[in-house]
Amino acid sequence: MHVGNLSKLASNFLQLVFAPRCLVCGAKTPDLICNKCIDSLNCSFNRCKICSRPLASSEAVCPVCLSEKRFFVKGFSLFNYKDEKVAKIIELIKFKGHYRLVDFLYYFKDNIIQSGIFENVDCLVAVPMHKKDIAERGFNQSVFIAKVLSNITQIKVDYSLIEKVKRTKHQVGLSAKERKSNLKGAFRLTKKSPYHKVVVVDDVFTTGSTINEIAKLFLSHRIKSNFFCVSSTPHLY
Ligand SMILES: [Zn+2]
Ligand SMILES: [Zn+2]
Known part of the structure; x- marks a missing residue:
């Protein structure tokens, strides 16, 4: 040949x-x-007016927002985590090391901006991981998500404003009381904040306890917060 x-x-x-x-x-x-x-990928569905959790079309606010105090002002989750493709993307990013996949968010630039949660916001903050957990995974996926959002919105990310100082158990399956004590003292501010309003960034909104705890911490320092999650579960686990 x-x-x-x-x-x-x-x-x-x-x-x-x-x-x-x-x-x-x-x-x-x-x-x-x-x-x-x-x-x-579908990002138009009925959402809780406060936390953005996917709801049946007749409901306006989810049961958790009705019964528990929310310290954030408003949240936005782009997708329903129940969508198999969304769950697969999150899995690839978080557990298979394909963190460059976060770039798929650029396709949804308009939906992200139109969510309104970035208006009058000073900076973006990724939900921090404990340093031992970062060492295990090798990266914090929320940091990559925040970076993409920063490119889309032109709002800077403050990578060191908040840190996680306590390793916590997974929130899923814990009662509301257990979630509270699990997260108590888990986060702290590393410096005096120059910001008035921030957006807290994470991959999945599940119980919402972590984001609520961070929002509580921010509020105790007179900082208002919205949050952005790539996806939200349709109900509390
Ligand atoms: Zn809600
Ligand atoms: Zn494909």
Whole structure:
């Protein structure tokens, strides 16, 4: 066989085996996630007016916001975590090391800006992880999300305003009282804040206790806060 044909054959073979594929559905695409997957993501659903949790269309406020004190002003979650593709994207980012996938948020730039939660905000703050947890995972996904939001909104991120000083248990499955004591003293401000209003950034809104605790801390320093999450569970676990 002619050497040129051979190398063509080899390149076809390599193309077949190593052609870039969508991380979510496996379809061939030069991007990390294909257009079909992006187009299938739905960010228009009925949300709790306060915390943005997906709700049945007849409800205005979720049961948690009705019964527990919320220290943040307003939240916005872009997607419903119940959407399998959304859960898969979060899993890839958080547990499979594909943190560059956070760039998919640029496709939803308009929805993010129109949420209104970035108006009159001084800075963005990623929900911090304990340094031992960062060492285990290698990164804090919320920092990458905050960076993308900063590029979209032109609001800066303050990476050191708040730190997590206590390792906490997973909130899921704990009672409201247990969640409170689990988070007590978990976060602290590292400096006197020059900000009036911030947006706290995280990947998934589940019980909302972490964000509420951070909002409480900020409020005790006269800082108002909104929050942004990539997704929210439709109900409290
Ligand atoms: Zn895909
Ligand atoms: Zn709510």
